[in-house]
Amino acid sequence: MKKRKIEELIFNIIMRVSAFIIFGSLIAISATILIKGVPAMNLDMITKTPSGGFFLGKEGGILNAIIGSFYLSVGATIFALMICIPVVIYINVYASENSKIVHYTRLSLDILYGIPSIVFGAFGFVLMLFLGMHVSLLAGMITVGLLIIPIIARTMDEVMRQVPVELKEASYSLGATKWETASKVLLKQALPGLATASLLGLGRAIGDAASVMFTTGFTDNIPHSLQDPAATLPLAIFFQLSSPIAEVRDRAYAAALILTVIIFAISLISRILIKRFSKNTL
Amino acid sequence: MPKEINDDDIQNITENIDELEITAVSTQQSTPLVKTGSNPLRVILDGFMGKVVKAMTIFSLLLLVLIIIGLVLKSIPVLKDNPLSTLLFSSQWSPFKGEFGFLPFILSTVYVTLIAAVIAIPLSLFTAIYLSEYANKRFLKYAAPMLDILGGIPSVIYGIWGVLLIVPFVRDDFSAWLGVDSVSGYSILSGGVVLAVMVFPVVVQIVYEVLKTVPHELREATLSLGATKWETIKKVVIKRASPGIIAACILGFSRAFGETIAVLMVVGNVVQIPKGIFDEGYPIPALIANNYGEMMSIPMYDSALMFAALILLVIVLVFNVYARWVLNRIEKSIK
Amino acid sequence: MTSSTIKSHISIKDLNMHYGKNHALKNISINIPDKKLTAIIGPSGCGKTTLLKTFNRLIENVDGTNITGEVLVDGENIYGKNADVTNIRKKMGLLNQRPTPLPMSIYDNIAFGMSIHGIKQKGVLNEKVEHFLRVASLWDEVKDRLHSPAARLSIGQQQRLCLARGLAVEPEIILGDEPTSALDPISTKHIEQKFVELKEQYTIVMVTHILRQARRIADYVIFMYLGEIIEHGPTEMVLGNPQHQLTKDYVGGAIS
Numbered sequence: 001m002k003k004r005k006i007e008e009l010i011f012n013i014i015m016r017v018s019a020f021i022i023f024g025s026l027i028a029i030s031a032t033i034l035i036k037g038v039p040a041m042n043l044d045m046i047t048k049t050p051s052g053g054f055f056l057g058k059e060g061g062i063l064n065a066i067i068g069s070f071y072l073s074v075g076a077t078i079f080a081l082m083i084c085i086p087v088v089i090y091i092n093v094y095a096s097e098n099s100k101i102v103h104y105t106r107l108s109l110d111i112l113y114g115i116p117s118i119v120f121g122a123f124g125f126v127l128m129l130f131l132g133m134h135v136s137l138l139a140g141m142i143t144v145g146l147l148i149i150p151i152i153a154r155t156m157d158e159v160m161r162q163v164p165v166e167l168k169e170a171s172y173s174l175g176a177t178k179w180e181t182a183s184k185v186l187l188k189q190a191l192p193g194l195a196t197a198s199l200l201g202l203g204r205a206i207g208d209a210a211s212v213m214f215t216t217g218f219t220d221n222i223p224h225s226l227q228d229p230a231a232t233l234p235l236a237i238f239f240q241l242s243s244p245i246a247e248v249r250d251r252a253y254a255a256a257l258i259l260t261v262i263i264f265a266i267s268l269i270s271r272i273l274i275k276r277f278s279k280n281t282l
Numbered sequence: 283m284p285k286e287i288n289d290d291d292i293q294n295i296t297e298n299i300d301e302l303e304i305t306a307v308s309t310q311q312s313t314p315l316v317k318t319g320s321n322p323l324r325v326i327l328d329g330f331m332g333k334v335v336k337a338m339t340i341f342s343l344l345l346l347v348l349i350i351i352g353l354v355l356k357s358i359p360v361l362k363d364n365p366l367s368t369l370l371f372s373s374q375w376s377p378f379k380g381e382f383g384f385l386p387f388i389l390s391t392v393y394v395t396l397i398a399a400v401i402a403i404p405l406s407l408f409t410a411i412y413l414s415e416y417a418n419k420r421f422l423k424y425a426a427p428m429l430d431i432l433g434g435i436p437s438v439i440y441g442i443w444g445v446l447l448i449v450p451f452v453r454d455d456f457s458a459w460l461g462v463d464s465v466s467g468y469s470i471l472s473g474g475v476v477l478a479v480m481v482f483p484v485v486v487q488i489v490y491e492v493l494k495t496v497p498h499e500l501r502e503a504t505l506s507l508g509a510t511k512w513e514t515i516k517k518v519v520i521k522r523a524s525p526g527i528i529a530a531c532i533l534g535f536s537r538a539f540g541e542t543i544a545v546l547m548v549v550g551n552v553v554q555i556p557k558g559i560f561d562e563g564y565p566i567p568a569l570i571a572n573n574y575g576e577m578m579s580i581p582m583y584d585s586a587l588m589f590a591a592l593i594l595l596v597i598v599l600v601f602n603v604y605a606r607w608v609l610n611r612i613e614k615s616i617k
Numbered sequence: 618m619t620s621s622t623i624k625s626h627i628s629i630k631d632l633n634m635h636y637g638k639n640h641a642l643k644n645i646s647i648n649i650p651d652k653k654l655t656a657i658i659g660p661s662g663c664g665k666t667t668l669l670k671t672f673n674r675l676i677e678n679v680d681g682t683n684i685t686g687e688v689l690v691d692g693e694n695i696y697g698k699n700a701d702v703t704n705i706r707k708k709m710g711l712l713n714q715r716p717t718p719l720p721m722s723i724y725d726n727i728a729f730g731m732s733i734h735g736i737k738q739k740g741v742l743n744e745k746v747e748h749f750l751r752v753a754s755l756w757d758e759v760k761d762r763l764h765s766p767a768a769r770l771s772i773g774q775q776q777r778l779c780l781a782r783g784l785a786v787e788p789e790i791i792l793g794d795e796p797t798s799a800l801d802p803i804s805t806k807h808i809e810q811k812f813v814e815l816k817e818q819y820t821i822v823m824v825t826h827i828l829r830q831a832r833r834i835a836d837y838v839i840f841m842y843l844g845e846i847i848e849h850g851p852t853e854m855v856l857g858n859p860q861h862q863l864t865k866d867y868v869g870g871a872i873s
Binding site for chain 1: 324325327328331332334335336337338339340341342343345346348349352353355356404405406407408409411412413416417425427428429430431432434435436437438439440441442443445446447479482483486510511512513516533536537539540541542543547567570571574587588591594595598599601602
């Protein structure tokens with residue numbers, strides 16, 4: 001009798017300690033970024049591009065990387081959506097539920113989801129050479145777009161599956177075609193969920209460093225066309241952090257703070273959307 | 283086994299359905315009251331969009347194949363010059379001499395992932411159990427969004443944290459604690475710890491979801507036999523949830539395997555086979571990321587790096603296939 | 618009431634249960650007679666299942682519940698400070714609405730409860746597993762496949778397995794939460810017969826929404842409405858000659 005009680009107690013303590021370690025380390029990360037980032041933060045960081053000697057600790061900011069990341073992630077998300085929306089429509093509306101193509105599409109999206117971003121980066125590089133492109137914003141958008149396709153498509157797929165079958169049937173029984181059902185009824189119904197899926201992809205696109213190294217390059221200038229190389233926030237952080245000069249490392253912390261705030265904002269927006277979505281369906 | 287349906291059947295069915303709709307439309311046509319149904323453009327558009335969305339689906343299916351083909355094609359030169367066994371099992375790495383032995387990189391990857399698994403799996407499991415079985419609602423209200431947000435934090439941020447906190451801790455405190463001298467802190471241990479923290483949110487979240495799917499009645503049934511809460515969890519809840527838990531762990535760690543920036547920042551990046559947890563390592567993703575700049579300047583180097591990416595890809599694929607196989611088997615044995 | 622002369626096994630004093638702002642059980646005071654079959658009846662949502670689950674403290678697993686009052690089992694308050702909840706639950710077997718086979722073999726389902734309570738010897742376990750499967754009239758149907766997963770049994774067999782599993786920890790009380798509601802007529806008959814046999818040795822409390830079932834097998838009936846006990850007493854009295862208007866309406870089919 002006693003032994004069982006003691007075992008329960010011991011494991012309860014282990015569980016509390018585990019939870020403490022996990023949440024503690026996660027809090028520690030946020031705290032580290034805040035403590036290191038806030039003092040290093042200034043207006044120049046977000047309003048100026050690097051001027052001469054920036055990487056030696058002189059003046060300037062990382063506006064180039066902020067803008068570059070913005071262009072890149074928005075472009076990549078749009079590219080990904082151009083593929084994801086048709087795929088999700090096909091597997092949820094056009095194809096029959098148990099068909100092999102649906103099964104294999106979901107399977108391959110799941111597998112793609114698990115492929116590391118550095119592999120996407122390498123593939124993007126191969127693709128870039130094959131198409132005769134140079135390191136550029138466009139090449140980056142395509143590579144990152146491919147990277148986030150599985151994330152967006154699988155999330156959207158889950159959302160579409162939650163749309164009640166009755167809705168589809170109601171639309172058909174009004175004489176609507178599949179395309180009309182998909183575009184005018186299902187997509188509309190699932191819109192907040194689809195937006196959340198896109199934001200999830202956008203967040204991933206902003207934060208990923210490994211896939212853009214090969215394809216987007218790095219520059220001190222703000223890109224003016226899709227053919228230009230572009231700086232991105234994660235790479236800006238990475239390069240500055242490896243500097244031996246303390247001022248430059250401080251800027252890395254400030255840049256990290258900026259990136260973290262952007263990610264927080266995106267996830268906050270998607271949480272709000274999810275809340276509204278669940279209100280709509282219930 | 284699901285019903286055997288091939289694509290042609292689906293095609294036929296879809297076409298039949300389309301015909302049905304056309305007939306439906308034409309009956310409407312004969313009644314003068316309905317005017318709009320007569321527009322065949324709608325039907326044509328439907329057919330056309332059907333082809334478009336199908337084409338995109340096939341593209342997404344082909345993406346995986348394209349990635350494999352692309353990397354294989356690029357790896358051919360290095361594979362032609364070096365036997366596969368040398369590439370995988372030799373530790374001679376001197377790109378200038380054309381010697382490409384990937385063993386140090388492969389082992390570094392494996393070690394870092396293993397260290398991460400040893401740390402993260404028990405902690406995540408216990409935490410997920412705590413959240414789903416013991417924690418009160420107020421705690422959950424804060425914990426769930428926190429996991430969500432932290433799961434989305436970019437790896438470079440985790441890397442900074444590793445450099446600022448974990449590396450000094452390993453160098454000064456942990457090594458002294460174990461009585462080891464003169465370590466830099468940049469080590470496979472630091473890599474493993476950072477990686478473990480990165481997979482916490484992923485694994486905790488999925489395991490939590492899985493535990494929540496275990497029916498409430500099952501817990502009640504066990505409790506009403508006089509089992510303690512812990513006995514209920516240990517012998518029934520976990521058992522019932524095991525396929526999902528295994529899937530969560532595999533999913534978490536196939537992500538960890540290819541994690542690049544965060545690990546690269548703390549792992550030391552020295553080409554050697556690590557002999558202990560305080561040794562520097564050089565995982566495959568770090569190799570690729572660190573050397574992409576000069577890969578076109580050294581002969582065969584680009585091919586070797588693409589081969590490295592291919593190795594990663596193959597390992598992740600094997601992981602995935604294995605996970606599915608395990609899942610199927612466990613599901614069968616329970617049902 | 619006549620029940621004062623009868624020895625009671627569970628007695629409840631001033632039990633109140635709040636679920637959030639909802640007052641789910643209101644001033645429940647009642648004695649459950651020993652070695653009889655007591656049925657709790659009433660329209661759905663009246664608190665029948667809630668009341669049943671206060672007996673073995675399963676209700677406190679639901680977030681946001683607050684319980685006051687006493688539930689005495691064999692004279693001991695199970696909500697007292699020193700009460701051992703696992704011991705209390707061991708005293709009471711539970712049958713849920715739907716059978717809940719544990720994710721293990723038929724044999725292990727029965728042996729599970731015994732092994733957590735310290736019976737580990739293979740010989741004793743084998744003997745007891747057979748015994749309790751026989752008690753639940755399941756032995757002949759499963760003796761050749763004791764080690765196959767319990768989930769493969771039919772739903773009626775699963776419910777009898779759950780009964781055997783509950784009996785194997787040697788309880789004194791059997792709680793049934795509409796235990797036949799998911800079963801076909803033949804399986805229902807099996808379970809009802811078992812209950813009638815078992816009440817010789819056990820105190821049985823079951824929730825049911827089928828009046829005829831209460832009439833067929835119950836000795837005592839408790840009628841609940843909106844979290845209150847409206848009327849209780851011997852079956853023939855409550856169902857045959859109800860005193861309270863609400864009970865009359867319910868028995869007459871006006872409320873359901």
